[in-house]
Amino acid sequence: MLQVNDLHTYYGNIKALRGVSFHVEKGEILSFIGANGAGKSTLMNTLSGTLKPKAGQILFEGEDITKLSPRDRVKKGIILAPEGRQIFPKFTVEENLLMGAYTVNDKELNKRNYEKVFELFPQIKDRQKQIAGTLSGGEQQMLAIGRALMSDPKILMLDEPSLGLSPILVEQIFDLINEINNQGTTILLVEQNAMAALEISDRAYALETGEITIEGTGKELLHNDLIRKSYLGG
Amino acid sequence: MLLQILVNGISLGSIYALTAIGYSLIYSILQLINMSNAAVFLTSAVIFYALYTSLTGSSVLLTFILTLMAAGAIGYVIEVIAIRPIREKGDSNTYALISSIGVKTILEQICQGTFGSEIKQFPTLLDGKYIDLFGARTSAIQIIIILTTLFILGFMSWFTQNNRVGRGLRALSQNLNACHLMGMPVNTLIGVSFAVGSMLAAVSGVAYCMYLKSISISVGSAIGNKAFAATVLGGIGELKGAVVGGYILAIAESFVSGYYSMAASNFISFGILILVLIIRPTGIFGKKEQKKV
Numbered sequence: 001m002l003q004v005n006d007l008h009t010y011y012g013n014i015k016a017l018r019g020v021s022f023h024v025e026k027g028e029i030l031s032f033i034g035a036n037g038a039g040k041s042t043l044m045n046t047l048s049g050t051l052k053p054k055a056g057q058i059l060f061e062g063e064d065i066t067k068l069s070p071r072d073r074v075k076k077g078i079i080l081a082p083e084g085r086q087i088f089p090k091f092t093v094e095e096n097l098l099m100g101a102y103t104v105n106d107k108e109l110n111k112r113n114y115e116k117v118f119e120l121f122p123q124i125k126d127r128q129k130q131i132a133g134t135l136s137g138g139e140q141q142m143l144a145i146g147r148a149l150m151s152d153p154k155i156l157m158l159d160e161p162s163l164g165l166s167p168i169l170v171e172q173i174f175d176l177i178n179e180i181n182n183q184g185t186t187i188l189l190v191e192q193n194a195m196a197a198l199e200i201s202d203r204a205y206a207l208e209t210g211e212i213t214i215e216g217t218g219k220e221l222l223h224n225d226l227i228r229k230s231y232l233g234g
Numbered sequence: 235m236l237l238q239i240l241v242n243g244i245s246l247g248s249i250y251a252l253t254a255i256g257y258s259l260i261y262s263i264l265q266l267i268n269m270s271n272a273a274v275f276l277t278s279a280v281i282f283y284a285l286y287t288s289l290t291g292s293s294v295l296l297t298f299i300l301t302l303m304a305a306g307a308i309g310y311v312i313e314v315i316a317i318r319p320i321r322e323k324g325d326s327n328t329y330a331l332i333s334s335i336g337v338k339t340i341l342e343q344i345c346q347g348t349f350g351s352e353i354k355q356f357p358t359l360l361d362g363k364y365i366d367l368f369g370a371r372t373s374a375i376q377i378i379i380i381l382t383t384l385f386i387l388g389f390m391s392w393f394t395q396n397n398r399v400g401r402g403l404r405a406l407s408q409n410l411n412a413c414h415l416m417g418m419p420v421n422t423l424i425g426v427s428f429a430v431g432s433m434l435a436a437v438s439g440v441a442y443c444m445y446l447k448s449i450s451i452s453v454g455s456a457i458g459n460k461a462f463a464a465t466v467l468g469g470i471g472e473l474k475g476a477v478v479g480g481y482i483l484a485i486a487e488s489f490v491s492g493y494y495s496m497a498a499s500n501f502i503s504f505g506i507l508i509l510v511l512i513i514r515p516t517g518i519f520g521k522k523e524q525k526k527v
Contacts, residue, residue, distance in 0.1 A: 050414050074417025086412040088405050098398075099405050103417040151417060 001026040001186060002047075002078075002155060007056035009039075009046045016042035017053070018210040024155065025202075029177070029187040031218070033194040033231055034207035040190040041083050043207070044159045047188070048080040049073045060155075074103050077154030083163065085144040089133030093124050096132050096143055100150030109152060116183075117146035120176055138169040142176070149180070156180065157188045162196060174200050194231035198222045206231070235492065237370040243488030244481065245376040245445065248383035251480030252438035253461035254468070255390065256431030258476040261465075262407035263427055266327050269334040270312055271435050272458020273341035276451060278305045278436030279356070279443045280345045286357050294359060301440060302433050309432025310425045312337050317428070318421065346451050353450040356443040379441045386437060387477060394473070403427050407471070460484075463507040469520025478518060482506075 002024035009017040016039045024030050034040050045051040047058065049070035058066045065073055073079075088096050097117060101110045118125035121142040127135065132143055141161055148156055158177065162170040170193060178200050181187045191197035198204055201218035206227060214227060221227045253275055260268045282301040290297045316333045360374035393400035402423045406413050413420050442457055443449045460483065468479025483506060487499040510517060 048415055050411065070414045071417040071419060074415075079417070080415050082412065082415055086409050086415070088408040088412065090408055091405065095401060098401065099413070099416050099418065102398075102402070102419075147416065 001061060002188070003057075003059040004047070005057040005059070007043070007046060007058070008054045009042050009051055009056075010054055011042050011051070016210050017046065017056075019056070020207070020210070020212055022205055022212065022215075024186060024188055026186055027181075027184070028202040029181050029189060029200055029218075031189045031191060031197040031201040031204040032207050033191055033197055033204060033221075033227075035231075036192065037209075038207045039210040040192075040207055041159055042210075044080055044082070044157055044190055047078065047157060048082075071103065074151050074153075077152070078157065079148045079151045079153040079155075080157040080159060081144045081148040081161065083159040085140045087132045087140055087143050087147065089131070091132055092129050093132055093135070093143055094128045096147050097150050100147035103151055110150070113150050113152055117149055120149075120179060121146055137164050138166075138172070141165065141169075141173060145173075145176070145180075149185075153185060155186045155188055157190075159190050160192060161189070162191060162193045170196055194227065195222075198227075237368055239488050239492040240485065241367060241370045241372050241376060242492070243485030245379050246488060247481035247484030248379050249438045249442045249445070249457065249480075250461045250464045250484050251477040252383060252386065252434045252441075253457060254465040254476035254480045255473055256434050257462055257465040258468070258470055258473055259403070259427050259431050262471040262473070263403065263410070263424060264317075264321070264327070264330070265471075266317070266330050266334070267462075267470075268317075268428070268431065269331065270316070270337040270341065271431060272454045272461070273338040273345075274305060274308060274312075274432045275435040275439035275442075275458055275461075276345055276454025277308065277341050277439075278302075278432075279439040279449050279453060280349050280451075281305070282436075282440045282443070283349070283354065283356060283449055294357060297357075298440060302436055305432045305436030306429040309428040309430070312432070313425045313428035318424075321424075342451065342454065345454075349449075349451060351451055353448050356447055356449040358444040358447050361447070375444055379445060382437065382441065386434070390473070399423065399426060403430075460503055463503055465517075466507055467510050467517055469517030472517070472519040475517055475519035 005021050007017050007020045020043060032040055032043065042051060046053050049068060053066065057064060060076055060078060065076065088099060097114060101113065104110055124139055124142050124146065132140065135143060145161065161173050165173065174196050177187060189197055198218045198221050204216065204218050204221045205212045206214040214221065214224060216224065253271065256271045257268060260266055278301055281304050282297055285300055286297045290300065316337045317330050320330045320333055358375055359378055363374040365372050365374065365377060394404050402418055406420065406423055442453060461480065464479035464483045465476050467483060468475025483503050486506065487503050490502045491499040
């Protein structure tokens with residue numbers, strides 16, 4: 001579905017991605033795990049189109065999208081729920097979701113997605129008119145994911161969805177990611193919380209200083225000695 | 235006397251407020267002080283004058299609509315030519331500021347070249363008609379300006395709350411990066427914000443010249459500076475701040491020129507500006523940036 005070939009991206013003067021190649025299969029949950037500064041967010045931003053790669057190629061459903069704008073990528077079905085959530089703090093929950101649907105002109109589809117978001121996240125359903133900046137961290141994360149889902153994506157990219165959340169909320173968010181995947185959306189996940197990510201992943205890659213070092217199924221990586229030592233605390 | 239001064243202040247405040255919204259709107263999105271705004275104020279009045287005296291003399295309304303359309307187009311083009319290339323290269327906002335000063339100078343020069351530097355009579359509405367408003371002698375044009383401004387403020391409020399594009403502009407001011415990520419047409423929307431700001435400056439410019447019944451090429455910078463002071467007073471980046479700042483400043487000026495002297499009123503408005511910058515640099519409604527991690 002998504003094929004990435006030899007991607008090189010600079011972040012300022014720092015070479016943050018050093019020839020990353022991978023693919024995403026339709027319907028799977030794929031994770032990238034790695035420490036702070038490994039290049040995970042740079043990868044997400046390159047895939048979403050807000051960072052331009054120096055070299056390399058991104059193919060989506062066989063089509064080269066390397067030079068497309070973020071907007072065109074969203075229209076094709078790739079969207080990122082960014083690190084730190086980046087919701088619109090002064091907007092209500094409802095207005096935030098409307099912004100996620102900016103590329104969708106089909107009113108019926110918007111209505112269906114709107115209802116779907118609240119089925120997934122009943123917690124924010126009662127808060128439709130609440131100012132988003134006043135939501136709790138967990139609710140803001142749900143809103144950020146919900147907002148991305150409003151674009152009716154084929155691939156949902158999630159950058160550190162567990163960041164700053166309590167263990168119970170982390171579990172809840174990952175259950176919901178699994179649920180979104182079961183409903184047919186392909187997931188590309190980037191996480192520092194390797195344990196939580198690997199448990200729900202079909203496949204995973206470890207990213208280290210801009211390069212893929214290990215790849216395998218979620219289970220394989222969970223039991224890989226190197227991974228256990230580096231990311232799972234022994 | 236008191237009421238008279240208040241009415242004068244409110245009509246002048248309307249003119250400040252409309253131009254101030256343009257400064258504030260663009261600042262809220264790009265953190266850029268768009269200096270070309272004052273020149274659009276002047277250019278629009280000149281366009282109105284030129285259209286009225288050469289083509290559309292029979293209809294003020296038609297002239298006004300054409301002027302608004304021209305102002306909107308000018309605003310959009312300014313963004314595309316002078317601001318966008320700098321934005322997209324990711325250069326510092328200082329460059330964009332200087333570029334907007336360049337645009338201001340060019341527009342003023344064009345106006346001077348085509349219009350000349352003398353004061354000319356400007357068409358107005360219901361000249362010589364006055365209404366007695368609880369003892370305040372109010373000219374018909376003052377009433378028209380105040381009502382038009384109220385209508386525009388109401389429209390702007392609806393536009394930014396309920397319209398898809400207007401809401402998009404508010405989204406841009408909260409998180410530009412998230413707007414890119416959501417697939418919003420960010421460049422087009424920024425162009426629209428310049429068009430909207432320019433159209434408001436056009437209303438303001440035409441209204442001011444109708445109020446004075448005259449036009450000269452110095453009106454732009456005179457009112458532009460006041461409107462900018464109003465923007466800072468209200469809190470730059472906050473649209474309601476621009477409106478409140480505009481009215482406060484104009485009413486204060488009106489009182490000073492009513493009870494003391496006209497010449498002192500300029501002193502007051504820029505005195506207020508400097509005081510605000512020292513005591514409360516964020517203005518009345520402005521807040522310090524707070525970001526939740």
